[in-house]
Amino acid sequence: MSIFKILIKEELKLFQNTLKFYGNSKDLSSKFIHMSYKNQIPDVYYKHYINEEAFILEINPIFYKSNIKYELAKNGQLYPHIYNTPLIYSSVKSIGKLHTDFLRGLKM
16 A cells, blocks of 8 residues: 655655655654555645645655554544655655645545
């Protein structure tokens, strides 16, 4: 099962140029990279990225197997978090631009 990361345009460009992503300011202050499952993407987008040009990255979790922890959020859902390692570009399965029609299709 894939996990997902939302990045804004500038973060995606940095990731593509360096082939590693250590996290955005929220990730760095939390000391882990916030990830989501597919059905959680709309909620994360509308809460944190609504006014941003955002992209969704589908990530192969096998690259991070021992570094993923599943933690309960305030909304009662389990979210995958990546600890002690950056995202590496070779773990990216796909990249898509987030837009309203895409998000509407993810609502479950």
